[in-house]
Amino acid sequence: MLKISKKADYALMALQHIASVQFGDITPGRVVNTKEIAEEYHIPLELLAKVLQVLSKNGLIESHNGPKGGYLLARSARQITIAQILESIEGPLAITDCSHEKDGDYCMQREHCNIRTPLLKIQDSIYQLLNNMTLGDMLGGTPLITIQSPSAQGVER
Amino acid sequence: MLKISKKADYALMALQHIASVQFGDITPGRVVNTKEIAEEYHIPLELLAKVLQVLSKNGLIESHNGPKGGYLLARSARQITIAQILESIEGPLAITDCSHEKDGDYCMQREHCNIRTPLLKIQDSIYQLLNNMTLGDMLGGTPLITIQSPSAQGVER
């Protein structure tokens, strides 16, 4: 449950790879092309290409056309959060399909719904979680994330 | 993205309803039957029935057969966590499909995978989040959940 799609998975791998090439190595300005990533991680080439296109369109990476072309991070690895990557591929975070209701399109349960508020809170918490971790964190040291919930232990506030 | 299934949604609604009937009212021992819930929240009857069967099989609720039958919480609302409910319906929490690898069934990327560790950490954080909120929390006061991450402090949404 709560699985993220393969595309999102690929996006994370690709970005991580691009970042690691651009970062720790002696070739700072080197661009990375699709095939290189696809072969390294055994990802279907065309599918990865599509994923990268989307990432590029959403301003996470820059594309360079022609031979010797490829992709480049659009900004520092520390300024790209996991949430941005995932939302870029899979659309806005919506734990339930009526999280972001558009138009007059209410779900039938809306009126008597007893779980909307709590679910939105959970969703928001998850969002914070994802938005507090960056590509940079994935590269370097293991990020430390702690969660505190007053319920289920001593009630504090 | 990260959507939970409708079945899980229904499960939450149903449990919340059962709990609220059993709790705040003057009818402590009253059982709740499937049709009552289905009509109240406009859920397809048969589908809800199936969901409740699963919950019952997993020991979250008790079923009582025959006329005047119905369902009853198996334990206190404070002892049922959101994680338990969701996992009961959708199986174990697995943010990526290779979270819990079984047999020799590795994913192809396993060897060179650069995102496994961070993703598992995120998954664990989400699990804590869900496991720290109980049915009781959803019923009563709004639970307060806070997240603290030392990295990426500047990132705000």
Place this chain on the structure above:
DNA sequence: ATGATCTCCGATCAATATGGTCGTACTAAA
């Protein structure tokens, strides 16, 4: 200039997961 190499983009197909339905058997209270 011209061809080779690469990204870009839209359309399309296949596999899988999900939502929803049906029919029957079983149980316990009235």
Place this chain on the structure above:
DNA sequence: TTTAGTACGACCATATTGATCGGAGATCAT
């Protein structure tokens, strides 16, 4: 024994996702 309810398993329809294909543009080397 009748009847209102759950239990259970098989089943179909649809939505989502994973993956593929083909061509159009762009850029660089020659």
